[in-house]
Amino acid sequence: MEVKMKYCGMDLHSNNSVIVVIDGEDRAVAQKRLLNELARIVEFVAPWRDELAGAVIESTYNWYWLVDGLQAAGFRVHLANTTVIKQYDGLKHSGDGADARHLAHLLRLGILPTGTILPKEERAVRDLTRKRIQLVRGRTTYASSGARRPGPTLSSPPRRWPTSSRAPATTS
Secondary structure, eight states: OOOOOEEEEEEEOSSEEEEEEEOTTSOEEEEEEEESOHHHHHHHHGGGTTTEEEEEEEOOTTOHHHHHHHHHTTOOEEEEOTTSOOOOTTOSOOSHHHHHHHHHHHHHHTOOOEEOOOOHHHHHHHHHHHHHHHHHHHHHHHHHTTOOOSOOOTTSOOOOOOOOSSOOOOOO
16 A cells, blocks of 8 residues: 655644644645644644654744654654745735645645754754844844933033042142
8 A cells, every 4th residue: 555645734833833734735634723732733643643754843932842742752853944935925825724734835845945953952052142143133233223321412511520629739
């Protein structure tokens, strides 16, 4: 018996995910919105484990737990680089289900732009580096916006510097 490949896309949010499984002809086999609980998600996609070419997850800020959990459960996982994925111009349907289906479709076509799934022990360094870059950019933006430290302005009266009560010593 020939195994027909399936493809899974997951639109990941902070508290829930929309999961779509499609077949080799882009027909939806299953679609469901689930709470972000690993056991529920694994249970939902488990019937297609042997047929899945992979599960695609959006590269959002909260993907670590899902990628790690699916990999531990034996799934082949891809991390979609959403910054370079362009939805079709004139796409008639939009929403979480359409987004998940689109990710699965790109995987099926073999044109999915992916991100790197770093080993757990290397992620903290990357996260710190990204945070530092974000802070430096914010500081640069603030500095170049013309923002100034509080201080005298053209409309403020001139500052009077404290003077010594002693007269300077004279030499004879």
